[in-house]
Amino acid sequence: MITFEAVTKRFDDGTVAVDDLSLVVPTGRITVFVGPSGCGKTTTLRMINRMIEPTSGRILIDDEDTASMDAAQLRRNIGYVIQHAGLFPHRTVLDNIATVPRLLGTKRGPAREQALTLMERVGLATGLANRYPAQLSGGQQQRVGVARALAADPPIMLMDEPFSAVDPIVREQLQAEFLRLQDELGKTIVFVTHDIDEAVTLGDQVAVFAVGGVLAQMDTPVALLDNPTDDFVADFVGRDRGFRALGFTSAHVSPGRAPTVHLGEVARADAPWVVVLDGDRPVGWVEPHRLDGPVTAPVVHRGGTIARVDGSLRGQLDAALSSPTLQGLLVDEEGRYAGVVEADRVLAAIEAANRGSQAQDEARNEAP
Numbered sequence: 178m179i180t181f182e183a184v185t186k187r188f189d190d191g192t193v194a195v196d197d198l199s200l201v202v203p204t205g206r207i208t209v210f211v212g213p214s215g216c217g218k219t220t221t222l223r224m225i226n227r228m229i230e231p232t233s234g235r236i237l238i239d240d241e242d243t244a245s246m247d248a249a250q251l252r253r254n255i256g257y258v259i260q261h262a263g264l265f266p267h268r269t270v271l272d273n274i275a276t277v278p279r280l281l282g283t284k285r286g287p288a289r290e291q292a293l294t295l296m297e298r299v300g301l302a303t304g305l306a307n308r309y310p311a312q313l314s315g316g317q318q319q320r321v322g323v324a325r326a327l328a329a330d331p332p333i334m335l336m337d338e339p340f341s342a343v344d345p346i347v348r349e350q351l352q353a354e355f356l357r358l359q360d361e362l363g364k365t366i367v368f369v370t371h372d373i374d375e376a377v378t379l380g381d382q383v384a385v386f387a388v389g390g391v392l393a394q395m396d397t398p399v400a401l402l403d404n405p406t407d408d409f410v411a412d413f414v415g416r417d418r419g420f421r422a423l424g425f426t427s428a429h430v431s432p433g434r435a436p437t438v439h440l441g442e443v444a445r446a447d448a449p450w451v452v453v454l455d456g457d458r459p460v461g462w463v464e465p466h467r468l469d470g471p472v473t474a475p476v477v478h479r480g481g482t483i484a485r486v487d488g489s490l491r492g493q494l495d496a497a498l499s500s501p502t503l504q505g506l507l508v509d510e511e512g513r514y515a516g517v518v519e520a521d522r523v524l525a526a527i528e529a530a531n532r533g534s535q536a537q538d539e540a541r542n543e544a545p
């Protein structure tokens with residue numbers, strides 16, 4: 178059990194990312210943190226393994242205050258999975274997965290044996306063992322990330338948008354496999370997402386955060402959908418309910434343009450945000466006024482999903498709402514950058530689609 182007692186995080190610049198948070202993450206269950214961009218989900222997650230220290234309040238694991246534990250030891254007992262998997266690019270799949278057991282002193286042979294077993298467990302063909310991360314698909318990379326986090330058999334797993342960077346079909350497969358795996362393993366899992374659909378699919382309980390780092394509601398998925406506690410939660414949950422039906426609605430929003438920069442180049446300084454490309458693929462955004470040199474991978478803001486230019490309105494709205502600029506990144510069928518789409522333009526297209534289906538319903542009702 179992980180217990181937050183009146184936890185607040187105020188960063189040095191005065192930003193209050195988490196405000197007086199009290200909640201309990203039960204043992205052996207999946208707790209999902211969901212909410213709009215910037216509401217403090219990641220900060221809350223990272224305070225559990227002390228990658229970020231709280232300003233005030235306490236976080237307890239099974240009644241022991243984490244502040245009094247050795248931070249390195251604490252982290253070794255907590256698996257951590259992030260978006261884009263965060264794999265070591267120069268290590269093979271097998272060596273990535275074996276990293277923590279090796280650090281903990283397991284010999285190379287047994288560590289590799291165990292890594293092969295884990296590959297099977299997360300649905301990866303063992304034939305991929307000697308590949309490097311760049312030679313894998315996004316979904317395969319995420320599976321390696323999950324296998325690596327499981328390798329030390331930690332009782333607690335922290336997962337920060339682990340499935341956001343893959344396309345919706347692979348994402349659903351990963352979610353289903355993850356639930357199957359959790360049935361076997363029964364870990365204590367804290368899972369961050371901005372997608373309410375993912376939250377209600379995966380969570381035994383769901384904590385909805387509002388901007389300003391405030392917990393708006395914590396409940397089971399059913400209770401959250403049936404009895405939202407206030408307008409904010411109703412809106413957050415409700416917006417997506419109608420939105421679900423849009424999964425199969427093809428988009429008719431033409432892509433817009435945004436300034437771009439390639440990794441290794443200097444971004445133009447007159448734009449507030451610039452799209453970063455790696456070759457012909459989009460990787461995220463940068464704010465040029467915060468940079469004083471060429472754009473490098475660590476400074477790229479990678480938050481946000483990427484949608485197909487010819488994909489569903491749902492995918493495009495998800496991409497726009499999860500982006501720091503409220504502009505979703507679009508790619509063609511080969512994954513090449515194809516432009517951006519603003520949330521309000523997708524919403525307008527959704528309204529137009531809704532009007533169309535209402536008109537069809539009315540026509541059907543009026544038919545003799």
Ligand SMILES: Nc1ncnc2c1ncn2[C@@H]1O[C@H](COP(=O)(O)OP(=O)(O)OP(=O)(O)O)[C@@H](O)[C@H]1O
Nearest residue numbers: 188192194213214215216217218219220221371480
């Ligand atoms: N090191 C930092 N210094 C100052 N402010 C920060 C720092 N890290 C995060 N913040 C701010 O704290 C707030 C919460 O950020 P956090 O990353 O926890 O949100 P989030 O809900 O995970 O968002 P997202 O879904 O976009 O990842 C934001 O306003 C963010 O800008």
